[in-house]
Amino acid sequence: MANLYRNQFLIFDKHPGLAYLDNAATTQRPKVVVExxxxxxxxxxxxxxRGVYDLSNNATQKYEAVRSxxxxxxxxxxxxxxxxxxxxxxxxxxxxNSFLSPTLNEGDNVVTTIMEHHANFIPWQKIAQEKKxxxxxxxxxxxxxxxxxxxxxxxxxxxxxxxxxxISNTLGTIxxxxxxxxxxxxxxxxxxxxxxxxxxxxxxxxxxxQYDFLAFSAHKLFGPFGVGILYVADNYIExxxxxxxxxxIIREVSVEETLFNNYPYNMDAGTPNIGGAMGLAAAIKFVSxxxxxxxxxxxxxxxxxxxxxxxxxxxxxxxxxxxKKSGIISFTIKAIHPHDIASFLNQxxxxxxxGMHCTQPLLNALATPATVRVxxxxxxxxxxxxxxxxxxxxxxxxxx
Amino acid sequence: MVLTKEEIQKRYKEKILxxxxxxxHFEKREHATTITAYNPxxxxxxxxxxxxxxxxxxxxxxxxxxxxxxxxxxxILTRKIEGMSKTDAKKFCEQFMNALKSEGESSDLEExxxxxxxxxNFNGRLDCIQLSWKALFEYLTSAD
Numbered sequence: 001m002a003n004l005y006r007n008q009f010l011i012f013d014k015h016p017g018l019a020y021l022d023n024a025a026t027t028q029r030p031k032v033v034v035e036x037x038x039x040x041x042x043x044x045x046x047x048x049x050r051g052v053y054d055l056s057n058n059a060t061q062k063y064e065a066v067r068s069x070x071x072x073x074x075x076x077x078x079x080x081x082x083x084x085x086x087x088x089x090x091x092x093x094x095x096x097n098s099f100l101s102p103t104l105n106e107g108d109n110v111v112t113t114i115m116e117h118h119a120n121f122i123p124w125q126k127i128a129q130e131k132k133x134x135x136x137x138x139x140x141x142x143x144x145x146x147x148x149x150x151x152x153x154x155x156x157x158x159x160x161x162x163x164x165x166x167i168s169n170t171l172g173t174i175x176x177x178x179x180x181x182x183x184x185x186x187x188x189x190x191x192x193x194x195x196x197x198x199x200x201x202x203x204x205x206x207x208x209x210q211y212d213f214l215a216f217s218a219h220k221l222f223g224p225f226g227v228g229i230l231y232v233a234d235n236y237i238e239x240x241x242x243x244x245x246x247x248x249i250i251r252e253v254s255v256e257e258t259l260f261n262n263y264p265y266n267m268d269a270g271t272p273n274i275g276g277a278m279g280l281a282a283a284i285k286f287v288s289x290x291x292x293x294x295x296x297x298x299x300x301x302x303x304x305x306x307x308x309x310x311x312x313x314x315x316x317x318x319x320x321x322x323x324k325k326s327g328i329i330s331f332t333i334k335a336i337h338p339h340d341i342a343s344f345l346n347q348x349x350x351x352x353x354x355g356m357h358c359t360q361p362l363l364n365a366l367a368t369p370a371t372v373r374v375x376x377x378x379x380x381x382x383x384x385x386x387x388x389x390x391x392x393x394x395x396x397x398x399x400x
Numbered sequence: 401m402v403l404t405k406e407e408i409q410k411r412y413k414e415k416i417l418x419x420x421x422x423x424x425h426f427e428k429r430e431h432a433t434t435i436t437a438y439n440p441x442x443x444x445x446x447x448x449x450x451x452x453x454x455x456x457x458x459x460x461x462x463x464x465x466x467x468x469x470x471x472x473x474x475x476i477l478t479r480k481i482e483g484m485s486k487t488d489a490k491k492f493c494e495q496f497m498n499a500l501k502s503e504g505e506s507s508d509l510e511e512x513x514x515x516x517x518x519x520x521n522f523n524g525r526l527d528c529i530q531l532s533w534k535a536l537f538e539y540l541t542s543a544d
Contacts (some may be wrong), residue, residue: 337467339442339528346523347405355442369465370443398409399417
């Protein structure tokens with residue numbers, strides 16, 4: 001089944017023996033995405049919102065059509081809820097600085113979790129410090145699941161926002177988002193969802209999940225680097241202040257003052273990544289054409305197969321055993337540092353990631369300095385898992 | 401120059417793994433200047449314990465967690481630096497780090513350091529090799 005997808009990715013023509021197992025860092029790009037970016041720059045290139053000539057008008061229409069497409073992808077009709085950003089990190093920073101920070105007062109608190117990527121941790125920590133409000137961090141249990149009792153206790157009427165990831169980029173834990181959002185909403189607390197790891201294959205319908213803010217990056221769902229999305233629910237749209245200042249977001253500028261557009265048209269200061277948006281459009285079309293249930297099952301089988309093989313090796317320790325898990329596995333091998341493991345796997349043409357995965361608070365909590373992370377996507381195969389396991393066994397022998 | 405798997409394995413077997421398994425001066429010291437060598441990208445972190453007396457370095461110990469290359473490179477550093485003057489130690493670190501920057505062979509380095517320096521061609525491992533060397537060099541420079 002996986003080969004059905006593999007031939008749509010040009011990278012494997014160039015590197016036929018590559019076992020690319022670093023999809024949590026970025027996926028590869030299918031031909032349709034690369035072509036969409038190429039076609040825009042080759043045949044349709046013009047700046048948006050600026051010209052009255054056909055090329056510019058067409059570019060503007062296509063760009064705004066992507067906004068509507070993203071809105072539909074998230075199961076909402078309102079295209080004005082969608083802003084283009086540079087990626088998940090910028091989307092989180094926008095919510096932290098252009099929405100949350102101005103509302104914080106003494107006695108308030110901001111809540112996130114210990115399993116967050118730094119992108120969904122540091123922005124909240126920093127504004128909490130600046131505004132002298134409490135920064136609360138929900139712990140995990142020994143399996144790598146969020147402690148929902150603690151979550152319930154840590155959120156109160158003074159909580160101004162809860163920000164949580166859908167899927168942990170290090171442990172692969174799939175968080176019970178509907179339950180978490182229900183707990184927060186009962187206490188009147190808005191929720192931001194970091195969907196960086198889930199956007200490609202998981203249900204993100206706003207109507208179903210009821211999140212208030214959502215962020216994801218195009219490059220983790222087969223799209224280009226440098227483009228991301230911020231979704232803001234209707235209730236909060238009016239409260240989003242401009243982020244970067246400059247042209248393209250203003251109503252009127254005089255020496256005395258500037259009047260800004262409303263969200264989302266106060267987000268595109270400067271020339272946005274228009275070609276990137278075209279790539280995102282093609283990526284969303286690509287993932288919308290996938291049978292998400294089938295892909296989830298395939299990746300789940302691959303992950304379980306890999307975990308079984310890894311567990312059978314002495315000295316291998318897999319981090320976490322959460323109730324629901326995506327196609328991400330973090331592991332360590334006794335006496336061999338993750339960096340050495342990843343370097344030797346690279347010699348066998350297997351691409352994995354080693355390190356802290358931008359989750360230092362999580363690894364500190366797990367008393368683990370670093371891990372090797374394997375993460376699967378549509379084009380991965382059992383044969384690649386077998387190669388991974390073979391190389392690991394060979395490395396352990398070599399090391400001893 | 402890209403090293404083949406066999407060439408890398410040879411260097412690991414001959415130099416890196418023995419040094420990694422039995423590192424020199426791998427212990428915490430109480431009465432010493434503490435220097436942190438830390439790579440936040442991968443999590444490698446050593447405390448270097450520098451015993452200095454005036455312009456002399458009496459000994460360097462280290463302790464912490466890191467990959468085989470960073471540990472071996474730190475172990476070699478601690479052995480080489482022992483008894484040097486601070487001025488010489490600074491020059492020594494600088495010379496080694498310059499060799500890591502240069503593209504060709506590091507022919508003027510002694511054999512042990514040459515093996516280490518050649519691993520700069522092992523993708524992405526330059527930071528591992530120079531982690532503690534850089535930290536010590538920066539300390540000695542700032543203490544000037």
